[in-house]
Amino acid sequence: MRKRLVLAIALLLGGSAVAQAQDAPRIVMVSPNPLGVNDYLKLGAAGTQQAAAAHGGTAKIFESVDPITRKRDLEAAAKDGASIVVSLGFEFTDLVTEVAKAYPKTSFIAVDYCPAEQPDNLYCVFFREHEMSFLAGAEAAWLKPSGTFGAIGGVDIPLIHRYTDGFLDGVKYASPDAQTRTVQFVGGANPFSDPARASQVASAMFFDNVDTILVAAGASGGGVINAAQGMPGKTVVGADANQCPTAPGSVIDNVEKRPDRGIVFAVDALLSGHLERQISLGLKEGAVTLSTFEGTADETQCLGSKNADVLARVKALRQDIIDGKVKVKDPMGQ
Known part of the structure; x- marks a missing residue:
């Protein structure tokens, strides 16, 4: 009887392991x-x-x-x-x-x-990329109240305008009288992986008296940062990851969309049976952020992290957006 019980338990445990492996x-x-x-x-x-x-x-x-x-x-x-x-x-x-x-x-x-x-x-x-870009625009304007601002996207599609237009809207929120320039695009055969072409676009904007450029063009963004490094006083807001350590003194901050967090969120919800057909993630969920929020000033090395007063204002604005006190326009109208 005991052998049968042990065998039954073994089969049960083995079956559970198989089920877990299958699941x-x-x-x-x-x-x-x-x-x-x-x-x-x-x-x-x-x-x-x-x-x-x-x-x-x-x-x-x-x-x-x-x-x-x-x-x-x-x-x-x-x-x-x-x-x-x-x-x-x-x-x-x-x-x-x-x-x-x-x-x-x-x-x-x-x-x-x-x-x-x-x-x-x-x-x-x-x-909700426009939320983080709006924050970055306000941050840049507060750091450079007399500056002129522009933005470069990889291609002219609605999604990219969430970055470029959101940034310029944030500039105007923080400094209504700030000067801005028309959004430019890298274009070409490889708009998200052509840093040389992006550098040319950025250089032309810098020579047109633009002080700070947000770039949303994937790997092409490195070309914009390189252009800024060669011109004293010119700065960039990068994208996708913290670019500040690669160009000390030239990068104000970075808008970071976190597909890693979005994928983890979606898989967790799917496997628990709670994933909706369409979900939108933003500042509230931590799926879009700024580099300055992801570490200390010494860790991020971003210009925005080093100005305590501006950083405090940016954090307060982030909370106001999360709480719905400040409405950020969505260029895609969603």
């Missing part, structure tokens, strides 16, 4: 381009790995290079047995619906975009 998520993130030096894509990969580890699962990263490989990698992820496929970036907008329909038992999470047609197994994660 452990297999998560694949498909990036639109190689991770390379793209901090945003690297954050997405880190978030995918973190989400999988938190639930005892596994993670893989597929690095695409063009529309053909993006669709192929989405399909390959589903065929490979992924329970969750994360696609990061608007480049998948015209691809993900068809693939999601073909693999209805796989859950797809679209990060930073959402197609017009959304199958039942496709979930969309948006970010």
